[in-house]
Amino acid sequence: MPSPEDVKATIKTYILEEFLPGEDPDELTDSVELMTMGILDSISVMQLVSFVEEKFDCSFDAHELSVDHMNTLEDITKLVTSKL
Amino acid sequence: MNLHQYFERSAAQSAEACAIEQADGATISYAELAALSDRVRDRLMLEGVEAGDRVGLYLRKTIDTVASILGVLKAGAAYVPVDPTAPASRNGYIFDNCRVKAAIVESRFSEKLEAELQQPSGAPPLFVVDEAGGGRGLERMLDGLDERKPAPKSESREVPMSNLAYILYTSGSTGKPKGVMLTHENATSFVDWCLETFEPTADDVFSSHAPFHFDLSILDIYTPLSSGAKLVLVPEDVGKEPLGLAALIEEKRITVWYSAPSILTMLTQRGELEGRDYSSLRAVLFAGEVFPVVHLRSLHEKWPHTRYFNLYGPTETNVCTYYEVVPPIPEDRTEPYPIGAVCSQLEGIVVDLDDQPVEKGDEGELCIKGPNVLNGYWELPEQTANAFLADYYRTGDIVVEEDGGNFRFVGRRDRMVKKRGYRVELGEIETALYAHEEIEEAAVVAIPDDDAGVMIHAHLSTVSGDKVSMIKLKKFCSERLPVYMVPDRFAFHESLPKTSTDKIDYQGLKNG
Numbered sequence: 001m002p003s004p005e006d007v008k009a010t011i012k013t014y015i016l017e018e019f020l021p022g023e024d025p026d027e028l029t030d031s032v033e034l035m036t037m038g039i040l041d042s043i044s045v046m047q048l049v050s051f052v053e054e055k056f057d058c059s060f061d062a063h064e065l066s067v068d069h070m071n072t073l074e075d076i077t078k079l080v081t082s083k084l
Numbered sequence: 085m086n087l088h089q090y091f092e093r094s095a096a097q098s099a100e101a102c103a104i105e106q107a108d109g110a111t112i113s114y115a116e117l118a119a120l121s122d123r124v125r126d127r128l129m130l131e132g133v134e135a136g137d138r139v140g141l142y143l144r145k146t147i148d149t150v151a152s153i154l155g156v157l158k159a160g161a162a163y164v165p166v167d168p169t170a171p172a173s174r175n176g177y178i179f180d181n182c183r184v185k186a187a188i189v190e191s192r193f194s195e196k197l198e199a200e201l202q203q204p205s206g207a208p209p210l211f212v213v214d215e216a217g218g219g220r221g222l223e224r225m226l227d228g229l230d231e232r233k234p235a236p237k238s239e240s241r242e243v244p245m246s247n248l249a250y251i252l253y254t255s256g257s258t259g260k261p262k263g264v265m266l267t268h269e270n271a272t273s274f275v276d277w278c279l280e281t282f283e284p285t286a287d288d289v290f291s292s293h294a295p296f297h298f299d300l301s302i303l304d305i306y307t308p309l310s311s312g313a314k315l316v317l318v319p320e321d322v323g324k325e326p327l328g329l330a331a332l333i334e335e336k337r338i339t340v341w342y343s344a345p346s347i348l349t350m351l352t353q354r355g356e357l358e359g360r361d362y363s364s365l366r367a368v369l370f371a372g373e374v375f376p377v378v379h380l381r382s383l384h385e386k387w388p389h390t391r392y393f394n395l396y397g398p399t400e401t402n403v404c405t406y407y408e409v410v411p412p413i414p415e416d417r418t419e420p421y422p423i424g425a426v427c428s429q430l431e432g433i434v435v436d437l438d439d440q441p442v443e444k445g446d447e448g449e450l451c452i453k454g455p456n457v458l459n460g461y462w463e464l465p466e467q468t469a470n471a472f473l474a475d476y477y478r479t480g481d482i483v484v485e486e487d488g489g490n491f492r493f494v495g496r497r498d499r500m501v502k503k504r505g506y507r508v509e510l511g512e513i514e515t516a517l518y519a520h521e522e523i524e525e526a527a528v529v530a531i532p533d534d535d536a537g538v539m540i541h542a543h544l545s546t547v548s549g550d551k552v553s554m555i556k557l558k559k560f561c562s563e564r565l566p567v568y569m570v571p572d573r574f575a576f577h578e579s580l581p582k583t584s585t586d587k588i589d590y591q592g593l594k595n596g
Contacts, residue, residue, distance in 0.1 A: 007114070020555065022554070024553060027553040028555060032555055035290075037558045037559045038558050038561065038562050038568075038571075039555065039558055039561040041504075041536075041567070041568070042504075043504075070535060
């Protein structure tokens with residue numbers, strides 16, 4: 001089973017490559033507010049979720065695709081880890 | 085009174101005064117300019133130029149060009165100035181399109197131009213000036229022609245005020261430039277307004293920064309030349325070079341400066357204005373795009389003693405509203421200044437999408453009628469018809485009338501986009517970005533996107549030249565804008581690309 005650190009690193013890399021090309025990885029800290037700052041919107045959250053579901057063989061409920069559960073890298077890591 | 089008669093009147097009164105000075109120091113007096121432009125008129129008339137004809141001008145910005153302009157007008161014809169830095173193919177298209185009867189061209193451009201001209205009735209005669217500058221090139225050309233066949237002295241023509249004075253080509257939506265036709269009435273009603281508003285005297289020194297194919301040049305040329313004042317020509321290369329420009333404004337003792345805001349931004353950021361003597365400067369006019377307040381404030385700190393005027397209007401009307409920015413400019417102000425009230429000789433209405441007048445305070449398109457308003461687009465009846473609502477010209481700009489009767493510019497009608505169903509005004513995003521201390525220039529464009537409708541791309545240049553973290557920028561924007569307006573992508577440039585009229589090249593950014 002992947003460690004929380006691995007999960008976080010995979011998701012972080014994906015977000016940087018897909019939504020923040022060229023950004024310094026150090027800027028994307030655990031607490032950056034991805035949805036409320038406009039880094040992820042409703043469409044890109046779905047894209048991220050599809051990636052995570054396939055990568056880690058898990059599934060999300062519709063209500064989880066929200067700012068309450070997915071606003072930071074830390075939130076997302078917690079959510080994904082809980083499903084493994 | 086025809087446009088050229090404004091010049092003739094002041095030439096009679098101020099014969100010995102300096103009319104024009106070039107950056108290199110070459111000058112011409114009113115009497116000499118009158119005589120030189122008379123010779124251009126006589127030559128054109130001898131070659132068969134009639135009242136109502138068009139004459140092309142393809143010269144670098146020099147005394148020779150202004151003398152040619154006046155000569156064309158005196159012959160009763162309309163002048164068609166083209167951008168000497170544009171490709172010959174574009175300029176050839178323009179001359180063909182309006183079927184110029186003749187063209188005055190600098191030799192460095194003539195060969196390429198000739199290859200492009202394809203008028204069915206045969207190419208027009210080109211008057212080739214070997215090297216424009218100080219009026220000497222034009223003079224040599226006229227001398228040469230006179231040796232072969234002297235041009236008899238004639239009288240300047242007076243034409244009906246509804247005749248064209250000039251055609252200014254702007255980029256058209258079809259990809260081909262379109263000719264905005266402006267009459268003597270259009271031009272002189274605008275010049276009258278300039279004379280009344282800026283009260284020029286014979287002691288004034290006006291800058292001519294904008295190229296002659298740009299409508300700002302009308303104020304530049306005719307305001308001083310109608311009042312016995314001096315016109316200082318800023319050549320194309322100096323015009324984009326901040327240190328040279330800063331020195332020129334000081335050395336030539338410019339009193340009235342007029343340019344696009346991007347040039348003033350460049351001056352205040354990189355012109356090292358401190359320590360120079362700008363005590364002569366009494367008015368700074370700007371037009372053509374929104375002047376970010378952060379840069380206006382910085383300019384005002386360096387030039388605290390001059391007046392500042394925000395002039396607004398498309399080529400089709402020239403200036404139609406204006407606003408004097410009265411200091412102090414509050415530290416925390418980021419919202420651009422209003423474009424002001426409609427000029428006294430014009431009338432404006434604001435209409436909604438159904439062309440119905442809006443309630444005061446609501447957004448709508450500004451439409452203008454009056455003597456400034458264009459005659460139409462050259463041989464484009466459909467585009468001309470679409471540009472008007474009855475006899476009001478549709479500016480395509482969305483405004484709101486504020487308390488006090490001033491209009492606030494909201495944005496271009498075509499800069500309102502929908503993203504995921506939300507209405508987004510791209511200019512509002514730029515205003516937010518300009519509040520960031522690292523941002524020097526910001527241009528936001530919408531790129532069509534299948535999912536979202538549009539993707540919002542922000543093109544930026546920074547004060548330090550370094551990139552700014554996109555996460556930090558998104559955070560910054562999200563604190564000032566609804567989250568759907570936060571740009572999706574950021575691209576950093578050394579400086580943003582400009583058009584030939586010194587505005588940010590949005591089309592290029594969109595296509596690039």
